[in-house]
Each structure stands twice: as structure tokens, then as C-alpha cells.
Amino acid sequence: MKKGILYFLLLLLILFIPTKTVDLIINKENNNEQKEEIEWIENPSEDNTVVSETPKVTLPTNISTSSGSNWWEYPKEIYTTKRDGNDLLVLVNKQYKLPSTYAPSDLVKARKSGIRRGERYYLRNILIPDLSRMVTDSKAEGIDLSIVSAYRSYQTQVNTYNYWLSKNNNNVALVDTFSARPGHSQHQLGTAIDFSSNEIGDRLGDEFTNTKASKWLSSNAYKYGFVLSFPKGYESITGYKFESWHYRYIGVEYAQEVVNSGQILELYLQGYNP
Structure with missing residues (x-):
């Protein structure tokens, strides 16, 4: 009887520990990457050599209300999505949020796609083949894409949001933009991926907009399943300022549908998530 219990406990350890170990490794690395990402924003560099004193993110100095509404505000009613977070078309915006416990089940290192700086970040495995094709094809046209942000856990986003609040005198309205x-x-x-390129020293921000890489993505990203999340105007x-660098993967078929429909991603996803 005692041997049976011991064998049972041993089996539980074998099954339970590896899974938890992987989770802990990803969470630890994700927290380290968030720290690196913030340091990269404040001191953009390659191989720890500072190449610019200018922050990579160009923050709005004022908030325009020309649209007649406070577009950056969160609605009074906020819902936790009932859809599976693994659904490529799940709606995540200022009204619909993911559970704090949600994390993709197929995270892999972004370097698997061949994109530069991919060793720093995780992405879902499902998008790696298309991202790999995009990296290869863009290189063939003289475009050198890099990645400056990818998967962030719920806790990492807590840290990121609080960081920006601390850097902006707790100006919630400004940070929410x-x-x-x-x-x-x-x-x-x-x-979701934040892209950059060697044209601007792999920095993140508005200067990416006028790069060859940005223009190439704008014309070609949908062919590989990626759509711009926060377009200008x-x-x-969307509830966010224009971000020329932020693309979300929804699959080639759906990305083509977004382009054909003439809609922006936000409206397309709202139609899919009644």
C-alpha cells in the first residue's frame, strides 16, 4: 500500500514539476525582457553601447480633443472576454480585456523565425512560419526588420503601465493614449509585435514611420497575416495614438479579408466579436 502511494506521488512530481518549471522560466525571462525593454527605451543601444540620448518613444505633449470626445478614455463598463485567448480574432481593447491568468500555451522564442533581436522575446508558435517568410522576403528587398517588443504577461503589463505613469507624473489621461x-x-x-529596423538603430517610436521598413510593412504585412493595430486618424x-510599428497577427486569410473590406483591424474584430 505504501509503495503504491509512493509511486503515485513520484508520478505526480514527474508530471507536475516540468510544466511548472517551464512556466517559471518563461515568467522570469519575460520579466527580464520587460526590464530590458524599458532600459532600451531610455537608452537605445546595441551590445550595450548607447547610440542616442533621445528616448525611442515620442510621447504626445498634449492631447487633442478635435474629435469632440476623449478618445483615450476607458468606457465605464469593462468586460473580461469570454473567448479563448488563443483565438486569433479575439477582441482585446479598452472595453474587452483578457483574464489576468491568461497566457498562450505555445510560446516560443521569436528567434525561431529568424528575425533580428528575436532571442529577447517570446511569440506564439502559430505565427512563426509566416513571420519567418516575411523576414526572408523583406531581406530579399533590402529591408532589415527587428523586433523590439512581443509577448508580455499580465504582470509585465502591470509593470510597464506603472512605469509610464511614474515617468509622466501619474498623468493617466496621457499614458492611456x-x-x-x-x-x-x-x-x-x-x-502582437512592435517592429523596428537598422535604419533607426532599432529604436521604437514615431521615427519608424518614415523608414523603408515601415513603408514595406504597410504594403506587405497582410500577405503574412499581420495587420496594423492603431492606424493614423x-x-x-482604437483609443490609442497612431503606432506605425505595432502589428498583430491574425492569419493570412483574415488579414486579407481586413484589407479587402477596407476596414481597420479594430472594426473588423468588433464584427467578429458581437
Whole structure:
């Protein structure tokens, strides 16, 4: 009887420990990457050599209300999505958030795709083949893409949002124009990527907009399943300022549908998530 109990306990240890170990490793690395990401924003560099004293993120100095509404505000009613976070078309915005416990089940290192700086970040495995094709094809056209942000856990987003509050005198209205609150970030899905390129020293921010890499992505990203999340002129719909670097993977078929429909991603996803 005692031997049976011991064998049972041993089996539990074999099954339980590896899974928890992997979770702990990913969480630890994700926290380290969030720290590196913040350091990278404040001191953009390659191989720890500072190449610019200018922050990579260009923050808005004022908030325009020309649209007639406070487009950056969160609605009074906020819901936790009932859809599976692994659904490529799940709606995540200022009204619908992910559970704090959600984490993708198929996270892998972004370097698997061949993208530069991919060793620093995790992405869902489902998008790796298409991202790999995009990296290869863009290189063939002289475009050198890099990745500056990818998957962020719920806790990492807590840290990120609080960081930006601390850097902006706790100006919630200002921070809400460019940083998602915990649970509301597409990065938690593991399918959102912030891109940059060697043209601007792999920095993150508005200067990416006029790069060859940005223009190439704007014309070609959908062919590989990626769609721009926060396009210019749609702040009142997306709730965020224009981000030329932030793309979300929804699959080639659906990305083509978004382009054919003439809609922005936010409206397309709202139609899919009644």
C-alpha cells in the first residue's frame, strides 16, 4: 500500500514539476525582457553601447480633443472576454480585456523565425512560419526588420503601465493614449509585435514611420497575416495614438479579408466579436 502511494506521488512530481518549471522560466525571462525593454527605451543601444540620448518613444505633449470626445478614455463598463485567448480574432481593447491568468500555451522564442533581436522575446508558435517568410522576403528587398517588443504577461503589463505613469507624473489621461492597462494589451496574446529596423538603430517610436521598413510593412504585412493595430486618424476608434510599428497577427486569410473590406483591424474584430 505504501509503495503504491509512493509511486503515485513520484508520478505526480514527474508530471507536475516540468510544466511548472517551464512556466517559471518563461515568467522570469519575460520579466527580464520587460526590464530590458524599458532600459532600451531610455537608452537605445546595441551590445550595450548607447547610440542616442533621445528616448525611442515620442510621447504626445498634449492631447487633442478635435474629435469632440476623449478618445483615450476607458468606457465605464469593462468586460473580461469570454473567448479563448488563443483565438486569433479575439477582441482585446479598452472595453474587452483578457483574464489576468491568461497566457498562450505555445510560446516560443521569436528567434525561431529568424528575425533580428528575436532571442529577447517570446511569440506564439502559430505565427512563426509566416513571420519567418516575411523576414526572408523583406531581406530579399533590402529591408532589415527587428523586433523590439512581443509577448508580455499580465504582470509585465502591470509593470510597464506603472512605469509610464511614474515617468509622466501619474498623468493617466496621457499614458492611456499610448500604453494599455493590464489585461487590455494585445501583447498579452503573444501575437502582437512592435517592429523596428537598422535604419533607426532599432529604436521604437514615431521615427519608424518614415523608414523603408515601415513603408514595406504597410504594403506587405497582410500577405503574412499581420495587420496594423492603431492606424493614423482612427484614434477615436482604437483609443490609442497612431503606432506605425505595432502589428498583430491574425492569419493570412483574415488579414486579407481586413484589407479587402477596407476596414481597420479594430472594426473588423468588433464584427467578429458581437
